[in-house]
Amino acid sequence: MRFPKSYLRGGTSKPGRQVGAAPAPSRLTAPPRNKNRFVIAIGLFFCVYAAIGGRLVQWGAAQTDNSFSIAAGDRIMASRPDLVDRNGEILATDIRTASLFAEPRRIVDADEASELLLTVLPDFDPKWLYRRLASKAGFVWLRRELTPGQQQAILDLGIPGIGFRTEQRRFYPGGSTAGFVTGHVNVDNQGIAGMEKYIDDQGYMALQDTGLAINTELEPVKLSIDLRVQHIVRDELAAAMKRYKAIAAGGVVLDVETGEVVAMTSLPDYDPNDPAQALDKDRMNRMSAGLYEMGSTFKTFTTAMALDSEKMNLNSTFDASRPIRMGGFTINDFHGKRRVLTLPEVFIYSSNIGSAKEAEAVGIAGHQEFLTRLGLLTRMQTELPEVAHPTQPKEWKLLNSVTISFGHGVSTTPLQTAVAAAALVNGGKLIPPTFLPRTKEEADAVATRVVSEKTSDDMRYLFRLNVADQRGSGNRAEVKGYQVGGKTGTAEKVINGRYVGNKRFNAFLSAFPMDKPRYVVLVVVDEPKPEEGQHYATAGMNAAPTVGAIIRRCAALLKVRPKFDPEGKALLVSY
Known part of the structure; x- marks a missing residue:
């Protein structure tokens, strides 16, 4: 409705106005307002903001823990300390890599996006990929640890809702060379085996959880392993497996003065860069996680026990002219002298x-x-998590003691066997093994005397005699100049509760140089076959020469100088 202009002006009428006309209003009266609509609008605004405020209060009061998602996101960016060998050579380090993720809510066409991604990553399951991209989730992982080429190819596709996140990836430059010692990590860079797990258990996991390990330069962790010796041991074991057609082999080099593990490996092994290989049942750490009846190597401990008891000495004699019959069993010698x-x-x-x-x-x-x-x-105490618990009879009877004396009836780990042997040649002190550097002073602080020095001297003499004497079972381990000593062990394997005569677990337990032992070297060979031209596959025919080959190659690296003085000069024992 439009009003005349005169109604829009205030004041009195103009002069000359006619008599009898209606007087003009002194001011304009405003049109009536719809008060009900105004109240409704205000009420609606109040309700909307009240709902928003209520939700904010509800979310703020809810006790939700977002720390896990934050920690999970931080953990993949967390730095791990490098693992290095005793000479500073890198065994494990971090490298940066890209991982592929999707934000499904931002993807316009899930079908088209999945088809494009399959052109770069054809190993994706198409149905799985489509379901991930078509979901209602805000964030989903698609592939961890891409190569730079794959990342660039996906970037070139230009798919909205597809992105990358930089992560830390563990890399092992030596591959499988020291895999059972270093262990490996999972996809979130958490240690799950070997020394990687040990590091996490010692407090590194707490650094990850608190975010203190993100983009942080951590001090390298030095191990006792010598990468050069480690390579030699693995190389010689691989050659032995091929030469003797064995199903497995293992070896360890142990410092008898400090308890440091200088090298340790088991074949078949695995590459920690591909942790899935570790799931293969044949790729196990036989040296510390495998239990075996160690056969005649146990005679080392039986003889040491006899000497340390002082009931016998090097002049003692035993009637071995006839077999022993006990409990329905006959105990005989392999090549008896009668x-x-x-x-x-x-x-x-x-x-x-x-x-x-x-x-x-x-x-x-x-x-x-x-x-x-x-x-x-x-159970042996050391840093490596993969350690088995030895087995023994629930009740020791005379027959058990007799069979255990020559290595049947007790199962232990090869590494424990090497550690016990070190105590017999280092003067009589048992030193717990370690995969971390340890000085002689630190070793003396944790050492325990288990046999007398005289017993240790006698055992060094017997070790050397068994290699230097052509009658000895370990003569094939001889390395000129290094005075190698040791004891063979050939044990029939137990399969389905019964001993199988044609399946053997062989070992050679050795030390060098025997005038002043520095290292124990133990090699095991699982189910070897006779070498071409030979009739036997005993430990003296395969495990002993393998030990000799290892010592021949690594002695100089271990700074053990050869001596070409008259043999046995420093080992003469009066008896």
């Missing part, structure tokens, strides 16, 4: 009969106590 043997002859001829009589003389309780003292019946 005569009285001296204690050194029992050792070098590896007589089961003589070893059984040594154990009988000491007694059941003394036998069990001695092996426990050497750490052969309890």
Whole structure:
């Protein structure tokens, strides 16, 4: 409705106005307002903002823990300390890599996006990929740890809603060379095996969870491993497996003065850059996580027990002319001499009969106590998580003690066997093994005396005699100038609860140089076959020469100088 202009002006009428006309209003009266609509609008605004405020209060009061998602996001960017060998060579380090993710809510056409991604990553399951891209989620991982080429190819596709996140990836330059020692990490860069897991358990995981390990330069963790010696051990074991057609092999080099593990490996091994290989049941760490009856290498401990008991000495004799019959079993020698043997002859001829009589003389309780003292019946304490618990009879009877004396009836790990042997040649002190650097002073602080120095001297003599004497079972391990000593072990394997005669687990337990031992070297060969032209596949034919090859190559690297003085000069023992 339009009003005349006169109604829009205030004031009185103009002069000359006619008499009788209606007087003009003094001011304009405003049109009536719809108060009900105004109240409704105000009410609606109030309701909307009240709802928003209520939701904000509700969300603020809710006790939600976002720390996990934050920590999970931070963890993939967390730095891990490098692992280096004793000489500073890198065993494990971090590299940056890209991972592919999607934000499905931003993807315009999930079908088209999945088809494009399949052109770069054809190993994707098309149905799985489409479901991920068509979901209602705000964020989904598609592929972790892409190569730079794959990342660039996906960037060139220009798909909205597809992005990358930079992560830390663990890289092992040596591949499988030291895989069982370093262990490996999972896709979130968390240690799940070997020394990687040990580092996490020592407090690194807490640094990850608190975000203190993000983009942080952490001090490298030095291991006791010598990468050069590690390579030699692995190389010689691989050659032995091929030469003797064995199904597996393992080896360890141990410093007898400090307990440091200088090298340790087991074949078949795995590449920690491809952790899925570790799931193969044949790729296990046989040296610390495998349990075996160690066969005649256990005669080393039986003889040491006999000497340390002072009931016998190097002049003692044992009648090995006839087999021993006990509990329905017959105990015989592999190549019996059928005569009285001296204690050194029992050792070098590896007589089961003589070893059984040594154990009988000491007694059941003394036998069990001695092996426990050497750490052969309890779980070994070291940094590596993969350590098996030895097995023994629930009740020791005379027959158990007799069979254990020559290596049947007790299962232990090869690494424990090497550690116990080190105590017999280093002067009589048991030193827990370590995969971290340790000084001699630190080792002395944790060492425990388990045999006398005289017993240790006698065992060094017997070790050397078994290699230097052509009658000894370990003569094929001889390396001129390094005075190698040791003991062979050939054990029939137990399959389905029964001993199988044609399947053997062979070992050679050695030390060098025997005038002043520095290193124990143990090699095991699983199910070897006779070498071409040979009739036997005993430990003296395969494990012993493999030890000799390892010592020949690594002795100089370990700074052990050869001596070409008259043989045995420093090992003469009066008996």
